[in-house]
Amino acid sequence: ESSQVEGVIRKMRWLPLLCLLFISVFSNPTVRVGNSGGRITNLANVTVNWSGILQASKEDRIIAYLPDAPQMEKWITFKSIPEGSITTGTGSVILALPNVRLPYHFQYYNQLTNTTFESEDVVEVDVDYPTQGHIAYTSNLKEMRVMWVSGTRNVPTVMYGFDPSSLTSEATGTSWTYNVTDMCGKKVNPDGDISINYFLDPGWIHSVILPNLLSNTTYYYKFGTSGKWSETFSFVSAQQNFEVEKTTTRLMVVADAGTSNCEWELSINMCSNYSGPTYAAMKRELERQKYDMLLYNGDLSYASGIAHTWEYYFAEMESITTQVPYMVSVGNHEAGWSDEEWMKPWNTGKNQARGECGVPYSNRHIMPNTTLEQSRDRVWWWSMDYPLVHIVAISTESAFGKGSKQYEWLKSDLANVNRSKTPWIIIMGHRPMYFFPEVTNNEWLDHFREIEPLMNKYEVNLALWGHNHVYQRMCPSYQRQCRGNSTHPGGTVHILAGNGGQANDPLPNDPDRTFFEYLSMHWGYLRIEIQGNSTLQVEFLTPEDVIEDTVVLHQSRFPVEPPSWFSELKIDHGIVYLTLLAVGIPLTFLPVMIYWKIKNSSWKRNFNFQKIGADAKSNQMELEQMEDGKHEIVEKNTDE
Secondary structure (H helix, E strand, O other): OHHHHHHHHHHHOOHHHHHHHHHHHHOOOEEEEOOOOOEEOOOEEEEEEEEOOOOOOOOOEEEEEOOOOOOOOOEEEEEEOOOHHHHHOOEEEEEEEOOOOOOEEEEEEEOOOOEEEEOOOOEEEOOOOOEEEEEEOOOOOOOEEEEEEEOOOOOOEEEEEOEOOEOOEEEEOEEEOOOHHHOOHHHOOOOOHHHHHOOOOOOEEEEEEEOOOOOOOEEEEEEEEOOEEOOOEEEEOOOOOOOHHHOEEEEEEEOOOOOOOOOOOOOOOOOOOOHHHHHHHHHHHHHHOOOOEEEEEOOOOOOOOOOHHHHHHHHHHHHHHOOOOEEEEOOHHHHOOOOOOOOOOOOOOOOOOOOOOOHHHHHHOOOOOOOHHHHHOOOOOEEEEEOOEEEEEOOOOOOOOOOOHHHHHHHHHHHOOOOOOOOEEEEEOOOOOOOOOOOOOOHHHHHHHHHHHHHHHOOOOEEEEOOOOOEEEEOOEEOOEEOEOOOOEOOEEEEEEOOOOOOOOOOOOOOOOOOEEEEEOOOOEEEEEEEOOOEEEEEEEOOOOOEEEEEEEEOOOOOOOOOHHHHOOOOOHHHHHHHHHHHHHHHHHHHHHHHHHHHHHHHHHHHHHHHHHHHHHHHHHHHHHHHHHHHHHHHHHHHO
16 A cells, blocks of 8 residues: 555656646736826826736736837836735736836736746837926026927927917927936946946937016916927916015925835835825925925935936926926935045945936036036036025035135125125035034035135025935034024024935934934925015925924124134134133223223312312402401591
8 A cells, every 4th residue: 555655646746847837838827008008198107917827926026118228227117016916816006107208018027937928018108298397497587497308309399378278479499318428337436337227318308498577477388399298387487576575485495305106126226205295295385375496405316327217206296397496406316426536535426326427417407597518517506596585506516615616606606695685595505514413524524614604704594405314403503603593693594404205314312402403304395485684484394284393584694704714723612702702801991991090080180170279269369358358447447
C-alpha cells in the first residue's frame, strides 16, 4: 500500500506544472479601457478594467505609458491594484491623465510571473487643445499676460471682452519651447540623469499680453491656436487710479505644495497628497473673495527632473491660475545646481532640481520687469508696484550677497520705492533668512546678513519665505533681535510659510518663543489684507478653513541702523545698546545741565547786585530825611 501511495505522489508532483500549463493555455487575461472612445483635452479620469488574472498579487500594477516618447522612461503613471482584486483576478482603477500631446497605452504588470498584459485600447489626446493656462502681471498694470501650452506653433490668440458671450477684442503673441539638450543633466548634478531619462517634450509654450485694460474691471477671455479654444475664464484687472487711504489690497500666499496627483510610487517622486486639500481651500476662498494676486514662493511642481510632473501641476492649478495673477519666485527644486562658486560649499545638487537647472521654470514663467531671455539667463529676481504695496521677489538660488548683480539691483530697487503710493514693502524669497532650528553652515545665510541691512534701512515691512515645510512667524526684528511689536514694529516681520503640502519638517522641542512668536506643523496658505496706510494683516489658514494665526502690522519707523563697523563687531548687540544708552543719556543732558548752572549763577549775582543797590538807595533816603529834619528845626528856632 505504501508503494502505491508513493506512486500516486510521484504522479501528482507534476500537477502544479500541469495547472500552470492549463492556466497559460486556457486563461485569457484582458485589459480594457472604459472610455477608449474619448480624447483627452485636459486632465481626465480614465478607467482601466481587467479580468482573468489568476496569479494576482499586491505588487501588481496598472501602468499608463507613452511608447512614442523618445527620451522618456515610457511610463507616465501607475497604480497598484486594490486588495479585493487579488483573489478574483478582476478589477478596475481610475487613472488621472493630463494631456501630454501623445497617445496613452496601458498594461497590467503581474509581479509573480514578471509578465505584462497589454491592452488593445489606446486613449488619444487632442494635441492642439490649449492647456495649462495661467495669467500674470507685467510691469504695466494696464496689461495682463496670458500663457498656456499646446502641440502647435500656430499664432497664439486670446479673445476677450466684458461679456462672456461676446468676446470682441483680440490679441496675439509669441511661442517657444525647449528640449532635452537644454537641461544641464549630470554634468553639474549627481542625479542629473533623471532630467534626461524622464524628459518629455513640453509642447509649444504661448504668451499673449492683453493691453490697455481698464481699471478694476472684470474681463472674460479664452485662449487657443488653430481654432482650438479653451473654456472661458475671467479675471479682474488691477486698480490703476486710487486713493491710498480708501484702498484695500488682498494677496494669497503659498509655497512648497507641488501636485497632489500621487499615483506613481517612486522614491524619486516628491508629489504630496497633502497639497490637494490646500488647493481646494484656496479655490473656496477665491469663490468667496476677490484677490489681487497669488504669490507662489518657490518649489512649485516638485518635478525635480520628472518632466510630466509639470503637466500634472499646471492641470491641477489651472482653475486658480486663470482667475488670479500667478506671481512666482524660484525654489531649489526648480533651479538647484552646484556649478556656481558661491553654492558649491553647501549645495551638492542631490534632491534638488536633478538636472533641470531652472529650464522648465524659466520657460514657463515670465515675471514683471523681466524678459524670456533674462529668465533663461537665470535673472530670477523681479519687483513690481501694486496699489499700496511694492513687492520684491529675490532669487535665493542665485548669488545675492555684496558684489553680486542681484544685490546691486535690490539696493537700487529699494532706494527708489515711492512710499506715498506704495507705503508697504513685501519681500519674498524661497530659502528663509530665519528658521528654527537654525542652520549655521550654509553660505546663503552670509548673503542674508548682507542684504538685511538694506531691508532695515528701507524699512521692509514683511518678508515671506518657504523651503522648510512648517509655519513660523517671527517678531519684528533686525539681526535676530526683536524690535518693538506688531503695533509699533521696529524691524521686518519674517514669516516662513513652506507648509503648502509637502511632508513636514520637524519643529524643535524647546523653541525660542520670544523670537519665534508662532510655530505650526499644519498645512495651509496665507491671506494678506492691506488697508490703506494703516494696517497690513496676515492670516494663516489650514485646509479646513481654520484661521490658526493672525498678525496685524502697523506703520512705524525703524530705529536708525548702527554704523557698519558696529555690525562687524562680534559682540552681543543688546549689551552694547544698553551700554550706549547708559552713557548716552547723561551725555545728552550735559549741555542742559551746564546751561542751567551758568544761568543760575548769573541770576544769583544779579540778585546780590540788586540787593546792594536797594540797600544803598534806602540809606540815601534816610540821610536825606535826616537833613530835611535838621533844616526844619533850624527854621523853627529862627522864627521864635
